[in-house]
Amino acid sequence: MYPIAFVSLGPGEADLITLKGLKTLEAADCIFYPATIIKEDAISSRALDIITELNIDSKKAIPFHVPMSKDRSLAIEAYHRISQEAEQQYLKGLKVAIVAEGDAGFYSSIHYIFDTLTKQNIPVEHIAGIPAFIASGALAGIHIVKQEEELNVIPGIISANDLIGKIESGKVVVIMKVSQCQEAVKECISKIPTATFHYFENVGVKDKEYYTNHTHEIIARKFPYFSLMIIHQ
Incomplete structure (x- = not known):
């Protein structure tokens, strides 16, 4: 089984993703990406904009929403749910990717997901990017x-x-x-x-x-x- 890949997208310009990151997204069966709900049935996501510009199949892109609140317990609960969803896809034998803007290991809040999966003994991989x-x-x-x-x-x-x-x-x-x-x-x-x-x-x-x-x-x-x-x- 393939490890869950945490793919760094770079700061915003699609060309700034690494070749390794791009290949990982192209090979993935599902890609979890962060998004913000701006109104009912409408989301905003810089990550999705990058994925789309890279011509990655949007059908395998799955948004996740993290509450923007000073109460961090709400965000942590959301990250826990995402970890469970990613684990379920992994256990089906799918290639799972989770994306982050900038570098996934540099001031990135998805470390909550990374740490949760690691504690569950799910293999993970961090693909570096440009902060x-x-x-x-x-x-x-x-x-x-x-x-x-x-x-x-x-x-x-x-x-x-x-x-x-x-x-x-x-x-x-x-x-x-x-x-x-x-x-x-x-x-x-x-x-x-x-x-x-x-x-x-x-x-x-x-x-x-x-x-x-x-x-x-x-x-x-x-x-x-x-x-x-x-x-x-």
Whole structure:
């Protein structure tokens, strides 16, 4: 029996999936993908957009919905149900794939599914992909780290004082989901004028990508969910 494959789709541009990831999706019998319910009988899914652009048979694509709530118990229950569904397909002898944007092992919430299946002794495989901050560096034409520089990748839950400390330590800082700390970031911009703030939205999504390193534009902007920042001191 084949292991359940956790396939990384990359940040949004279909061409940025790895060849191994593409081959796995083409060979899969069923593909579970994350989707958001926007209204009755209508869903939105960047993952499905990528799958469709890759000309993968949509008939084998199965959406899963995770509640967007601060009550994480609801999301964990949803991931548990998805784990059970994937296990059932696996036990039928089918080739099962579960996709994630970016890299499936990098700040990806589907680790709940991966961990649950592992505990059930179901064989799993992680197929690597390109995380959004790597694609962001390419979009901006910058070297994220050079020579002996250190990189500190952090989630968006951070205070202004802690962020200032990280920047002043000389490390390159990447903030994922920067929308969660936009006020802290804007305070840092005013207090550390020597730093360069590279701000990104929707990297890899055609006609929606946005990049700037002009601080006045960053301060005036409301950060959406799909945003991140690379900071150089």
